[in-house]
Amino acid sequence: MAVNERPGSGLSALDVMRDAPVLPVIVLHAVEHAVPLARALVAGGIRMLEVTLRTPVALACIEAIARDVPQAVIGAGTVRSAADAQAASLAGARFAVSPGYTHAVGRACHELGLPLLPGVATGSEIMAAQEDGYTELKFFPAMQAGGLAMLKAWGGPFGDVTFCPTGGIHAGNAAEFLALSNVACVGGSWIVPTDAIREGDWARIEQLARAASQLPR
Structure with missing residues (x-):
């Protein structure tokens, strides 16, 4: 079994990355929003959903x-x-995403059989994650840490690594990242706008998800 695959589930981090062009980064403040939001995203063609542990209700939403x-x-x-x-x-939760990488987080996810997308922003962090068996990584914060130019530069020394750039990605630049050979998907919050969630505008979110699911890669 690969380090990044959950026992019995058949799910790997690469499966998460390849399912759709965009992995939504979701922040929820009310449990009652969780299910209709998820249904809207699925209806729009986005099945892999990242609910961030940034609010007190996040675990209940998951x-x-x-x-x-x-x-x-x-x-x-x-x-x-x-x-x-x-x-x-x-x-x-069937997979995990971290903003950075530590051996303790990597080991815990491995022991839990929880596929992990660890966050990296430097070559040293990539090497640390690779030493623990992780080759599918989140590049975060993507725009602030070098954006397209950094990913292109990493294509040489880290040609065996697949990235999900997150941070500053939006509808206007997502296609540029997805065109890179070492990018499998991008992470973004533009398909789950805060105001749409607050207002319960699930039709708008479904429309945004549908557009995102059709991005070329």
């Missing part, structure tokens, strides 16, 4: 989606510790 939206593949973002990984797994 649990609600895991229970009530079986078509979605729910993951936890902003996983910063082994405790975060454990809590996310117990809530029903």
Whole structure:
């Protein structure tokens, strides 16, 4: 079994990255928004959903989606510790995304069988993640850490690494990142606007998801 595959699930980090061009970065402040949001995204062609652990209700939202939206593949973002990984797994998360990388987080996700997209911003961080068996990585914060030029430069020494750039990615520049050979998908929040979630405008979110799911790569 690969280090980045969950026992019995058949899901790997590469599966998460390849399912759709965009991995939505979701921040939820109310549990009642979780299920209709997930349904809108799935209806628009986005199944892999990253709910970030940035709010007190995040774990409850993950649990609600895991229970009530079986078509979605729910993951936890902003996983910063082994405790975060454990809590996310117990809530029903099927993959994890971290803003950075530590051996402790990598080991915890491996022991839990939780596919992990670790965040990296430097060559040293890529090498540390690779030493622990991780070759599918989140480039974060993408625009602030060098953007397209950095990913192109990494294509030489890290030709065996696949990236999901996140941070500053939007509808206007996503296609440029997706055109790179070492990019499998991009992470972004533009398909889950805060005001649309707050107002319950699920039709708008479905429309944004549909457009994102059709981006070329």
